Amino acid sequence: MSSSYLIHDMIRVCPQTGKVLEDQARVRTLPELGGLTAELTTPRNAYVSFQIVVKLGDAGVQGIRFEAEALKGEQGEIGAGEFEFYAQWYHGIKDRYYPDALVPLDQEGGGPRSLSQIAARNGVANQAYAAVWVDLFVPSDAQAGGYRGALRVTAGGETESHEIRLRVLRTAVPDESRIILDLNSYADNISRRTDALRDNPTRYEDGTYFKTEQQFYRMAHEHRCLLHYLPYQHSGKMPPTFAPELEGKGKQMRVKDWSAFDEHFGPYLDGSAFAGTKRGEIPIPYMYLPFNFSWPADYAKFGMKGYRTEFAAIMEEFHRHFTEKGWLNTKFELFLNHKKRYKLFPYDGDETRFVWDEKINDIFYDLSKDVLEKEDGAQFIFRTDASWSYGLHFDKYANMIKLWVVNQQMFSWFPESVEVLREAGCDIWTYGSAERISTSLLATVFSPLAAVARGIDGFTYWESTKWGDRWYETPDSEGSTAVFYPGDRLFGLQGPIPSIRLKTIRSAMQVADCMAEWIDEQPDGRTRMGEAIAAAFALKPGAWWPGKPDFLDKPPYEWENKMFSEAPRASLDNSLAPEAFNDLRQTLWEILS
Amino acid sequence: MKTKPYDLMEIARLGVLFLPGDFLEDIMPPERKEYPLLVADSDSEFALTDEIDFVEDHYNALKRVLLLTERIDSTRSPYAALWIRRPENPALCEVMVAGSALPSEGVLIQKLWPELARAFGGMPTRRNRDRGQTVYYPVRNSDEEIVGVLELTENIEPMFI
Numbered sequence: 090m091s092s093s094y095l096i097h098d099m100i101r102v103c104p105q106t107g108k109v110l111e112d113q114a115r116v117r118t119l120p121e122l123g124g125l126t127a128e129l130t131t132p133r134n135a136y137v138s139f140q141i142v143v144k145l146g147d148a149g150v151q152g153i154r155f156e157a158e159a160l161k162g163e164q165g166e167i168g169a170g171e172f173e174f175y176a177q178w179y180h181g182i183k184d185r186y187y188p189d190a191l192v193p194l195d196q197e198g199g200g201p202r203s204l205s206q207i208a209a210r211n212g213v214a215n216q217a218y219a220a221v222w223v224d225l226f227v228p229s230d231a232q233a234g235g236y237r238g239a240l241r242v243t244a245g246g247e248t249e250s251h252e253i254r255l256r257v258l259r260t261a262v263p264d265e266s267r268i269i270l271d272l273n274s275y276a277d278n279i280s281r282r283t284d285a286l287r288d289n290p291t292r293y294e295d296g297t298y299f300k301t302e303q304q305f306y307r308m309a310h311e312h313r314c315l316l317h318y319l320p321y322q323h324s325g326k327m328p329p330t331f332a333p334e335l336e337g338k339g340k341q342m343r344v345k346d347w348s349a350f351d352e353h354f355g356p357y358l359d360g361s362a363f364a365g366t367k368r369g370e371i372p373i374p375y376m377y378l379p380f381n382f383s384w385p386a387d388y389a390k391f392g393m394k395g396y397r398t399e400f401a402a403i404m405e406e407f408h409r410h411f412t413e414k415g416w417l418n419t420k421f422e423l424f425l426n427h428k429k430r431y432k433l434f435p436y437d438g439d440e441t442r443f444v445w446d447e448k449i450n451d452i453f454y455d456l457s458k459d460v461l462e463k464e465d466g467a468q469f470i471f472r473t474d475a476s477w478s479y480g481l482h483f484d485k486y487a488n489m490i491k492l493w494v495v496n497q498q499m500f501s502w503f504p505e506s507v508e509v510l511r512e513a514g515c516d517i518w519t520y521g522s523a524e525r526i527s528t529s530l531l532a533t534v535f536s537p538l539a540a541v542a543r544g545i546d547g548f549t550y551w552e553s554t555k556w557g558d559r560w561y562e563t564p565d566s567e568g569s570t571a572v573f574y575p576g577d578r579l580f581g582l583q584g585p586i587p588s589i590r591l592k593t594i595r596s597a598m599q600v601a602d603c604m605a606e607w608i609d610e611q612p613d614g615r616t617r618m619g620e621a622i623a624a625a626f627a628l629k630p631g632a633w634w635p636g637k638p639d640f641l642d643k644p645p646y647e648w649e650n651k652m653f654s655e656a657p658r659a660s661l662d663n664s665l666a667p668e669a670f671n672d673l674r675q676t677l678w679e680i681l682s
Numbered sequence: 683m684k685t686k687p688y689d690l691m692e693i694a695r696l697g698v699l700f701l702p703g704d705f706l707e708d709i710m711p712p713e714r715k716e717y718p719l720l721v722a723d724s725d726s727e728f729a730l731t732d733e734i735d736f737v738e739d740h741y742n743a744l745k746r747v748l749l750l751t752e753r754i755d756s757t758r759s760p761y762a763a764l765w766i767r768r769p770e771n772p773a774l775c776e777v778m779v780a781g782s783a784l785p786s787e788g789v790l791i792q793k794l795w796p797e798l799a800r801a802f803g804g805m806p807t808r809r810n811r812d813r814g815q816t817v818y819y820p821v822r823n824s825d826e827e828i829v830g831v832l833e834l835t836e837n838i839e840p841m842f843i
Contacts, residue, residue, distance in 0.1 A: 281842070323784075324782060388746075389746050389749040429736060430731035430732070431789050432734075432777055433780045434741075650728070
């Protein structure tokens with residue numbers, strides 16, 4: 090009989106040695122770990138995750154099965170159907186195997202998603218351990234209290250039973266996220282990076298694209314994230330259906346047909362795309378507009394009155410249409426992503442470095458202000474992504490730009506900006522990348538919690554779907570540009586499969602959302618939550634705001650990239666044990682219970 | 683009446699008539715013209731291209747002509763771009779202004795290839811490519827010096843970015 094172990098969700102295990110891959114972990118052997126995960130604590134309306142690691146016997150992964158029974162408590166039960174099992178897929182990184190992709194496990198028969206088939210495809214050399222990720226959803230109507238049940242692992246004809254003790258708190262994670270964890274990407278990378286879509290030239294007309302794209306949005310939604318899909322390339326061009334078809338020019342320009350655009354985006358904006366998810370049919374909170382330097386207005390007219398005529402008329406038409414459709418719960422962003430490095434335009438609309446490019450803010454605000462300043466109907470806002478010039482711009486443009494997405498390092502240099510932007514009614518996110526797969530999982534929980542501690546609204550991963558052609562071996566940029574993987578080529582799924590890091594993001598978001606809700610209800614809430622986070626992560630006072638670099642007296646176009654490596658940065662101590670997040674969760678649940 | 687489509691080379695010839703070569707010569711401010719030298723000790727692509735800046739009036743005038751050149755024949759749909767030789771190293775070239783799309787060769791500094799080099803030498807040059815075609819046409823300044831090359835390409839996938 091193989092030996093199986095239930096372990097917590099903040100570490101990963103080597104499939105060859107059974108050792109914990111997080112070098113900083115406090116407990117690093119499976120027998121010790123297995124004894125620690127007997128009791129789980131969770132709020133309601135939340136996922137609680139753990140892992141099963143199986144030491145393989147002579148039969149390898151053949152015939153291994155997992156079976157959960159309903160968890161029973163004095164007030165009721167949590168059904169066995171609330172358990173979900175995922176096989177862990179191993180990637181080769183730095184001469185080690187790390188699990189990251191998670192394949193929904195089909196335990197029946199020998200199909201493409203049985204553990205044995207997945208392991209055979211994965212082809213880990215000298216594999217001695219297999220691991221399964223388990224999500225258990227605790228519904229919002231579950232009664233607080235203790236529950237017990239068992240999870241059985243069958244291998245080699247023998248069965249091991251693991252007792253699960255679950256403590257459900259009275260508190261519940263809100264359906265709507267209070268913090269935005271924004272998974273950015275660029276249209277239409279999903280098609281470019283998914284075999285079935287790439288090879289289908291009618292994907293936008295025959296509905297297959299919409300179905301696949303919705304699976305990405307749904308997966309993001311279910312993990313308390315927002316997929317944020319910029320519709321246009323740097324040239325301004327868009328794939329079909331990412332903007333409505335226009336007709337006419339100049340004063341005759343108008344939307345010819347909304348139908349394809351509405352079919353594409355309507356389900357996200359009325360929430361129906363999320364039917365059947367645990368969070369329910371919540372409209373997406375933010376969405377990029379297709380407006381850019383060369384759409385809808387003809388850039389050949391830039392600087393002439395006809396450019397304004399075309400731009401302003403179509404924006405007005407958008408606002409009217411969105412309002413009539415009742416899309417009132419989403420903030421629609423005018424965002425100008427163009428960068429002069431691509432030689433398509435002479436201005437940086439994104440991350441302004443040369444201060445004279447700030448005129449773009451003034452020009453496009455002026456073109457759009459009739460809609461941006463409307464107090465009724467759909468909410469249209471001006472967004473900027475700021476880095477070099479943030480310190481020069483936050484005060485100057487606080488009344489025009491209402492969504493600020495700021496380089497996380499540079500944001501930390503300007504604590505005074507928070508109050509200025511807050512007073513002007515702005516939303517503030519920071520941006521960075523997803524963590525590399527070989528980085529401790531603890532680093533992944535940092536960004537949502539940093540948002541809570543600093544009193545801002547969210548965090549952006551600048552890219553989330555660039556998994557790379559050989560992701561199943563080693564993902565591009567070691568996973569820092571993807572939190573999903575495509576399910577079609579290997580597993581026959583028309584949509585994404587999640588990653589362990591995406592699961593970790595959700596765990597952090599559940600904590601962050603509970604914290605944010607509690608902060609709103611408590612006069613000293615942010616201070617107390619900030620202290621809890623600081624204590625868990627051993628942060629020194631002032632760590633969130635590490636001071637200003639000495640080159641701020643120079644204009645940003647005189648800064649050099651190499652200066653940033655030595656400039657102040659709010660970061661996590663790399664020697665910290667991943668269990669620090671478990672400590673924080675425990676502290677929070679005690680506060681909330 | 684059905685009219686014969688313009689040859690791509692003829693469209694390029696017409697476009698070049700309206701392209702102010704002096705603006706292409708001075709499309710970057712003086713302190714940025716040799717921008718690679720500003721970050722000579724960095725091998726980061728982003729550090730290099732962070733140094734790019736344009737004289738907006740010059741850029742916009744050229745961009746407008748490129749966009750309009752692409753429309754000379756409504757039965758064709760080429761995309762246009764302007765190439766220069768790098769002033770600090772004339773063996774290298776770089777696209778400086780793109781019309782509606784980027785050349786498939788991309789935006790980074792690269793070695794001249796024979797057809798482009800021929801156009802920089804004064805010879806309008808045609809390049810047949812799989813199912814598509816590119817023409818290169820010299821662009822001159824007001825002193826009649828060649829300061830760049832107009833590219834028109836059809837039926838070749840532009841750079842995706």
